Amino acid sequence: DGGITQSPKYLFRKEGQNVTLSCEQNLNHDAMYWYRQDPGQGLRLIYYSQIVNDFQKGDIAEGYSVSREKKESFPLTVTSAQKNPTAFYLCASSQPGQLSYEQYFGPGTRLTVT
Amino acid sequence: AQSVTQLGSHVSVSEGALVLLRCNYSSSVPPYLFWYVQYPNQGLQLLLKYTTGATLVKGINGFEAEFKKSETSFHLTKPSAHMSDAAEYFCAVTNGGSQGNLIFGKGTKLSVKP
Numbered sequence: 001d002g003g004i005t006q007s008p009k010y011l012f013r014k015e016g017q018n019v020t021l022s023c024e025q026n027l028n029h030d031a032m033y034w035y036r037q038d039p040g041q042g043l044r045l046i047y048y049s050q051i052v053n054d055f056q057k058g059d060i061a062e063g064y065s066v067s068r069e070k071k072e073s074f075p076l077t078v079t080s081a082q083k084n085p086t087a088f089y090l091c092a093s094s095q096p097g098q099l100s101y102e103q104y105f106g107p108g109t110r111l112t113v114t
Numbered sequence: 115a116q117s118v119t120q121l122g123s124h125v126s127v128s129e130g131a132l133v134l135l136r137c138n139y140s141s142s143v144p145p146y147l148f149w150y151v152q153y154p155n156q157g158l159q160l161l162l163k164y165t166t167g168a169t170l171v172k173g174i175n176g177f178e179a180e181f182k183k184s185e186t187s188f189h190l191t192k193p194s195a196h197m198s199d200a201a202e203y204f205c206a207v208t209n210g211g212s213q214g215n216l217i218f219g220k221g222t223k224l225s226v227k228p
Contacts, residue, residue, distance in 0.1 A: 003158075006157075007142075011135035026201075031214075033215075040123060040220060040221075041220060042204065042218045042219055042220035043158075043204065043218040043223050045215065046131045048215065081120065088155075090157055091165050092158075092160065094214065096214035098144070100146075100163075101146050101165075101208050101210060101214040101216070102148060102160055102163055102214055104160075105158040105159070106193075107156055108156065108157050110155065
């Protein structure tokens with residue numbers, strides 16, 4: 001089955017700790033994205049990557065970091081510098097430029113920092 | 115710059131009634147438009163999309179949307195609501211190009227009363 005997996009589903013951390021969220025896709029898509037979702041705020045773009053070994057900041061990149069060493073993987077690290085990290089995090093992928101642009105989403109990771 | 119406005123953060127309908135979720139967009143070039151649905155604690159699932167061609171687009175679960183360029187709208191409708199339609203719905207826009215990043219609205223939560 002082709003799709004996007006995110007793990008874990010729920011993650012709990014203490015304040016001051018870095019935490020890495022996993023995102024893997026087997027759709028052979030070039031582009032991958034990380035979004036943060038808070039109630040009533042829709043989806044806000046954190047980072048995106050159009051190709052391996054390259055990525056760009058989105059609208060709310062402060063306090064986050066990413067890597068794209070493999071086409072199928074795009075992990076997100078929430079650092080201790082992120083002031084309010086508790087949120088629902090969604091990973092997506094797409095194959096832009098094929099008159100489609102639709103993004104496919106993973107099931108999400110709910111991060112709680114106390 | 116592109117933007118999406120979803121009118122009404124919460125919409126409540128009775129089972130069997132018409133569902134109408136409103137989306138207006140702003141784009142300087144012909145847009146690609148999407149509606150996604152999200153069930154609690156899950157990722158987003160594509161309902162339907164408009165790229166080119168026919169302005170009335172049919173999607174999954176009996177939903178459809180009409181692209182109206184003169185009104186810059188892409189409202190989502192379903193003739194008869196079902197309890198299983200209760201979810202949050204997101205409208206998104208992109209102008210394509212090599213990146214094709216999606217801009218999302220803040221979402222509309224649909225409740226269906228028995």
